[in-house]
Amino acid sequence: MVVNRSKLGYTMFHRPQSTISGEYLKSEPGKSVVLMGHTSYVAEIARYLYNYSKATSLTVFGLTYKFDSVAGGHKRMPLIIHERSVKNRLERLEKQFNNLVKSTWSYLFSKGDIEEMGELSKGMLESTKKMRELAEQLQEADDKC
Amino acid sequence: MLSKESANLDRQIKCIKDWIEELKQQRHRFELLMIILRNSQQVLDQWTTQYLELSEMKREQGLMLISLSQDERKSLREALGSKVLEEYNNLIDESISELLSEGRILTIAEMGKILAQMDRLIVELITCVNRIQQGEKVAIRTAKEIILKKVVPIGGGIALIALDIPSQNWVTVIGGGALICKGLEEFRI
Numbered sequence: 619m620v621v622n623r624s625k626l627g628y629t630m631f632h633r634p635q636s637t638i639s640g641e642y643l644k645s646e647p648g649k650s651v652v653l654m655g656h657t658s659y660v661a662e663i664a665r666y667l668y669n670y671s672k673a674t675s676l677t678v679f680g681l682t683y684k685f686d687s688v689a690g691g692h693k694r695m696p697l698i699i700h701e702r703s704v705k706n707r708l709e710r711l712e713k714q715f716n717n718l719v720k721s722t723w724s725y726l727f728s729k730g731d732i733e734e735m736g737e738l739s740k741g742m743l744e745s746t747k748k749m750r751e752l753a754e755q756l757q758e759a760d761d762k763c
Numbered sequence: 764m765l766s767k768e769s770a771n772l773d774r775q776i777k778c779i780k781d782w783i784e785e786l787k788q789q790r791h792r793f794e795l796l797m798i799i800l801r802n803s804q805q806v807l808d809q810w811t812t813q814y815l816e817l818s819e820m821k822r823e824q825g826l827m828l829i830s831l832s833q834d835e836r837k838s839l840r841e842a843l844g845s846k847v848l849e850e851y852n853n854l855i856d857e858s859i860s861e862l863l864s865e866g867r868i869l870t871i872a873e874m875g876k877i878l879a880q881m882d883r884l885i886v887e888l889i890t891c892v893n894r895i896q897q898g899e900k901v902a903i904r905t906a907k908e909i910i911l912k913k914v915v916p917i918g919g920g921i922a923l924i925a926l927d928i929p930s931q932n933w934v935t936v937i938g939g940g941a942l943i944c945k946g947l948e949e950f951r952i
Contacts, residue, residue: 715806718803719800726795740925745792746925747841749917752785753911755778756775757907
């Protein structure tokens with residue numbers, strides 16, 4: 619099955635039931651390709667990419683893997699790509715993002731512009747609870763009218 | 764009889780005013796959070812792209828996009844009450860799914876629009892209070908309808924954001940924003 623994800627700007631080959639036509643790959647030169655699924659599918663498609671489309675690299679989730687390694691007399695398949703690699707990238711970005719947030723927070727906190735994280739969170743929750751209670755009181759008053 | 768009615772009216776006006784004050788405070792906290800998130804916009808954009816990839820996989824596998832921990836559910840139940848929790852869960856899943864079906868997630872700029880919507884809500888409620896004080900009893904119903912309709916999306920969204928600030932779970936922080944956005948979008952002055 620070939621799924622076109624035009625919105626995200628790439629073509630995705632996902633869980634092919636049989637082999638993917640090398641002709642098809644050749645017909646779309648220069649297009650970004652993302653592979654998903656089990657390792658065997660990824661390896662299979664990567665083999666086609668290398669053998670039939672003359673691709674020299676594969677871009678997966680923004681990272682480019684080059685087909686230039688030789689191992690044991692065979693062309694080495696690109697890295698095994700699966701959900702975990704996305705999760706790892708997400709975690710790295712999240713860490714980076716959290717550090718940025720923490721430093722901004724510390725800066726604003728030192729200026730006295732913001733409470734500490736726990737206090738802000740507590741305040742939001744308490745306020746939410748109070749808003750609900752007030753809404754309930756209003757609802758009751760409505761019933762009495 | 765008249766004084767009882769008058770006392771009841773005063774109580775309702777006070778409730779509405781208190782609700783406005785709480786909303787103002789929530790708006791202020793939300794704004795502070797936005798200032799902080801905006802400062803990290805570039806990394807957040809990269810993270811969002813990756814998150815969209817992962818959520819696509821999850822959807823294809825039929826997995827939930829957001830799952831709350833037991834502690835989070837407990838705190839939410841305490842803040843919102845068990846009656847609204849179910850409605851809240853459906854809303855947030857729906858809000859996030861809608862955004863993802865468009866191939867995107869709520870941006871910081873869109874979250875900024877929430878502030879403007881909250882402002883409009885505050886103005887509308889203040890206008891209602893003024894109208895009530897001038898003797899327009901119909902304004903009580905209008906104010907109540909606004910509050911009761913918005914209490915789940917605003918309260919729920921903010922509670923979710925509040926819960927996930929300390930753990931820095933940005934998916935649900937943004938999900939909370941999406942929920943508020945969805946809840947407020949129906950509101951037109």
